[in-house]
Amino acid sequence: MPSAEAMVAPCSMPYCKGCSHGLVVRALGAALEATGLPREQLCLVSDIGCVGLIDRLFPTVHTVHALHGRSTAFASGIAMADGVLFDGALKTVVVIGDGGATIGLLHLVAAAQLNVDVTVIVHNNHLYGMTGGQASGLTPEDWITATTPVGNPLPPLDLVGVLRSSGATFLAREMAMNRGLADRLGEAIAHPGFAVVEVMELCTAFGVPLNSLNGKKLKLLAEQTGEPLGMRALDAGRPSFRAAWKDKHPRSGAGPQWPETPSTGALSLDRPLRFVVAGTAGERVQSAATLLARTAVAGGLFATQKKDNPVTQGTGFSVSELILSPEPIHYTGIPHPDAVVAASQVGWDYLVRTGVAARLDEQSLIVADEGIDLGAWGEGAVRLPLRARVRADGAALAALGWLAARLDVLPLNRLIDTAERAWGDKAGRSVAALQWGFEAGG
Numbered sequence: 001m002p003s004a005e006a007m008v009a010p011c012s013m014p015y016c017k018g019c020s021h022g023l024v025v026r027a028l029g030a031a032l033e034a035t036g037l038p039r040e041q042l043c044l045v046s047d048i049g050c051v052g053l054i055d056r057l058f059p060t061v062h063t064v065h066a067l068h069g070r071s072t073a074f075a076s077g078i079a080m081a082d083g084v085l086f087d088g089a090l091k092t093v094v095v096i097g098d099g100g101a102t103i104g105l106l107h108l109v110a111a112a113q114l115n116v117d118v119t120v121i122v123h124n125n126h127l128y129g130m131t132g133g134q135a136s137g138l139t140p141e142d143w144i145t146a147t148t149p150v151g152n153p154l155p156p157l158d159l160v161g162v163l164r165s166s167g168a169t170f171l172a173r174e175m176a177m178n179r180g181l182a183d184r185l186g187e188a189i190a191h192p193g194f195a196v197v198e199v200m201e202l203c204t205a206f207g208v209p210l211n212s213l214n215g216k217k218l219k220l221l222a223e224q225t226g227e228p229l230g231m232r233a234l235d236a237g238r239p240s241f242r243a244a245w246k247d248k249h250p251r252s253g254a255g256p257q258w259p260e261t262p263s264t265g266a267l268s269l270d271r272p273l274r275f276v277v278a279g280t281a282g283e284r285v286q287s288a289a290t291l292l293a294r295t296a297v298a299g300g301l302f303a304t305q306k307k308d309n310p311v312t313q314g315t316g317f318s319v320s321e322l323i324l325s326p327e328p329i330h331y332t333g334i335p336h337p338d339a340v341v342a343a344s345q346v347g348w349d350y351l352v353r354t355g356v357a358a359r360l361d362e363q364s365l366i367v368a369d370e371g372i373d374l375g376a377w378g379e380g381a382v383r384l385p386l387r388a389r390v391r392a393d394g395a396a397l398a399a400l401g402w403l404a405a406r407l408d409v410l411p412l413n414r415l416i417d418t419a420e421r422a423w424g425d426k427a428g429r430s431v432a433a434l435q436w437g438f439e440a441g442g
């Protein structure tokens with residue numbers, strides 16, 4: 001096993017003297033180094049507590065600091081997105097305390113059920129260290145803590161047992177002081193599904209002084225509770241979430257209404273373009289943006305689309321953030337749009353309310369239906385009779401056609417080609433809207 005040196009920042013540990021968290025940091029550093037993976041394929045998701053001080057110790061990998069108890073949910077989302085939308089090459093590791101693990105227990109249960117490729121390292125020092133030594137769901141019976149001054153009346157939860165019955169495919173329990181910890185963490189990280197390693201630790205600020213604890217007593221305690229110490233159980237028979245998903249969705253990534261768009265020959269674009277398309281739910285704002293994204297991708301360009309609409313689906317605004325680029329897109333946010341489409345008043349009002357309009361600068365184009373009150377932004381905006389000419393559900397598409405022509409983004413014939421592939425003999429009105437907008441912008 002390589003040393004942790006290359007992975008862990010050369011700064012002092014942010015923990016109390018003797019705190020076991022430092023031992024786990026070193027073991028994790030060595031285990032991550034041993035994967036041999038490029039740094040960008042490693043992602044640490046840290047929870048709240050002393051355990052969560054870990055991020056700055058790992059400056060070269062992805063780190064996400066999550067809400068208390070929710071780190072496993074964040075990690076599951078990361079692993080699912082990577083597994084479904086990309087190649088599943090990311091290794092995601094959760095660093096969580098006994099407090100976080102029991103506050104957010106159902107997130108661990110769900111991750112085990114899903115069998116996502118996430119390794120959860122539970123730093124079990126048997127209490128809430130950071131806030132002064134209160135009892136958690138893993139505090140041993142009779143322990144003295146800040147909230148159980150005469151002894152904890154409850155037995156600790158058998159966390160590994162709960163996760164075993166939830167379908168976890170890799171389970172282990174280890175002492176923090178065990179020299180083999182790095183190997184065990186390495187095995188867990190290499191496992192392609194959900195893995196949990198419960199690490200038994202000393203909190204030298206509270207657990208040790210309040211309970212006359214030392215390493216020997218901790219080991220005894222660990223042997224008397226839960227699954228056997230040093231155990232490692234593997235169920236390689238269950239498919240990982242990614243494998244199960246790919247089995248059911250062999251063409252995942254392509255939405256049901258968008259058949260795979262074959263490559264139609266290279267398109268060129270000399271710069272990334274960032275559009276925000278705003279309109280009313282149900283008026284085909286999203287499918288208009290998707291049409292441009294699909295056309296760009298079929299032509300060898302890169303595209304991202306982020307959708308926003310109210311919780312009550314089908315009512316109110318609908319906003320789509322669209323980026324088209326000749327290069328891979330690493331950041332999908334749009335702080336300063338090149339152009340904004342306002343297909344309806346509801347959509348425009350949302351852009352004002354959420355501060356998007358305030359971020360427009362002199363270079364930003366506003367393409368708006370002529371009936372919309374744009375307030376202070378009216379001057380200089382391009383006003384088109386969108387809704388009057390191509391009806392409400394063609395307005396966003398016509399405005400995007402206008403932009404495609406005016407900014408020389410995508411050719412009309414390729415946009416029409418995508419529309420016809422997607423909507424077949426129902427494409428007529430969409431094609432007409434595109435055509436009208438394109439000609440107006442040309």
Ligand SMILES: Cc1ncc(C[n+]2csc(CCOP(=O)(O)OP(=O)(O)O)c2C)c(N)n1
Nearest residue numbers: 049050051068097098099100127128129130
């Ligand atoms: C939702 C929420 N509740 C409570 C807190 C306060 N809080 C901060 S750290 C902590 C205890 C952390 O204990 P544990 O997860 O065991 O980590 P340790 O400090 O022992 O490493 C608590 C309760 C918080 N940050 N968020």
Ligand code: SF4
Nearest residue numbers: 016019050129203204
């Ligand atoms: S309070 Fe406990 S868990 Fe936190 S750093 Fe100190 S010894 Fe470690």
Ligand SMILES: [Mg+2]
Nearest residue numbers: 097098127129
């Ligand atoms: Mg703790």
